[in-house]
Amino acid sequence: MPVQSRKNPNSKDKVYSDFRGGGLNLGASERFLSEKEVAGGKNFCYERNGGRFRTLEPLELAATAAGTVTSLYWSLNFGMIFSCGQALYRIVDGAPVSIGTLSGTDLPVYCDWGEEAERRLFVASGSIIQWYDGKQFVTQTPVPVDKTDPSGGDKWNTANDVMVREGRLLLSRTGRDRLRYSGIGDPENWQSEDEGSGDDIDVHTDADAQWLDVGYKEGGDIVRILPISRDLVIFRSDGSLYRLFSSFPDWTVIRVASQVEPVNRDAVAAVGNDIMFLDKDRGIRKVSAISDNDTDLAVTEKEGQKVNAWLAAHFTNDARLWTLPDRGEIWVKPNALNDVLCWNERYQGWTRIDLGSPVTAACEADGTVYLALGAKIYRLTDSSVSPAIRPEMEIELAPVFGSDRAMTDYQELCVTKDAAAVAELEIGRWWFKAAGSKTVKHQIYVADELRPVLRSSGGTVVLDKLVMRTAEVV
Known part of the structure; x- marks a missing residue:
């Protein structure tokens, strides 16, 4: 069973929110992206009155x-x-x-x-x-x-x-x-x-x-x-x-x-x-x-x-x-x-x-x-x-890389969405749906790298915040 590394005993929160000054970055290595930046995706845009990302209008x-x-x-x-x-x-x-x-x-x-x-x-x-x-x-x-x-x-x-x-x-x-x-x-x-x-x-x-x-x-x-x-x-x-x-x-x-x-x-x-x-x-x-x-x-x-x-x-x-x-x-x-x-x-x-x-x-x-x-x-x-x-949205958020392996044991996904919209967060081979305005999951994922990707369809979704608590594991 994976255990937290003694060399890196403290968990770190990665907070993806308020993307002003960030956005799509095709000019830097993914290892150097900040939480405000995204590595790829489609049909997402800034809100008219805020720094959040949302689905492109219908x-x-x-x-x-x-x-x-x-x-x-x-x-x-x-x-x-x-x-x-x-x-x-x-x-x-x-x-x-x-x-x-x-x-x-x-x-x-x-x-x-x-x-x-x-x-x-x-x-x-x-x-x-x-x-x-x-x-x-x-x-x-x-x-x-x-x-x-x-x-x-x-x-x-x-x-x-x-x-x-x-x-x-x-x-x-x-x-x-x-x-x-x-x-x-x-x-x-x-x-x-x-x-x-x-x-x-x-x-x-x-x-x-x-x-x-x-x-x-x-x-x-x-x-x-x-x-x-x-x-x-x-x-x-x-x-x-x-x-x-x-x-x-x-x-x-x-x-x-x-x-x-x-x-x-x-x-x-x-x-x-x-x-x-x-x-x-x-x-x-x-x-x-x-x-x-x-x-x-x-x-x-x-x-x-x-x-x-x-x-x-x-x-x-x-x-x-x-x-x-x-x-x-x-x-x-x-x-x-x-x-x-x-x-x-x-x-x-x-x-x-x-x-x-x-x-x-x-x-x-x-x-x-x-x-x-x-x-x-x-x-x-x-x-x-x-x-x-109704455009389908995809946002590839900045990935997390571990020196050996990385673990996330807590995710908090906050979105605002239409009643007909479906939103899902993918991290590697794990998926979970955003069922309401706030979705919290407590699970352990282990991988060499963690790539959070938000996908939506059927309506408009606004990304308020994603928090991932990560740590090194051995």
């Missing part, structure tokens, strides 16, 4: 599309917008309604424009920009090729990125050096020089379209542009990062960083006054303004310390990054498979989602998360009476 079906959903966007003017390849839709009363066909083949970028009766949704997909006003989907009249563009061959109103800056529509085309601004208050005004002649001449003014080259004559081209604080950040394919200060005509462009290489343009996103991106060699990184009055940007990797080595080894060109600001999370999909790693900014920890099929798009709308699994669009909600999917 998924309620919001709409079914005609094909794989490739982008989701919440428009302030027109509600939920989504694309399936080049087909663009909106959701009306739970059903997809066709808007039209995208002019380009790249993943679309959207921006809301205008006030009251002139409200529009502009869409850029790598070709001529388009707009939707709730009734019609219009492709702008192609504007002649910009002959002064050193890249050549690009019409004035083609774009991969579109946003509103100081009353102008700002466009950028991947593979070019040029930023193009429409006339002030007029997204159809792309007049870049005097037009006409004689008495009919239309003189170009500062209120008409303007342009600016970034990284002219340098190797590489623009990959993505995003706002940061009051300025713009421009990612280029040569690994350089530029910051555009001020506004026309007092533009200032400064190169602020190098060796910045996003996996692709769809793995870059604005997060408040910062920008997060997936670097193909270094994992997830952040671009932050050091101060509003400073010319510098800081590129850091603090958020990715526990997952970056794993991410960099698993990136493919299918990588995507989605921001969910109200939830306080950033979702990272490293490749075309099922894994989604979730960074919680409030509680400074990572969690993981695996719903059995790849997440193809995600966004947030009025505090509700929407995600697409193939052709199905779901919303995460605890209030659904009969959700389409």
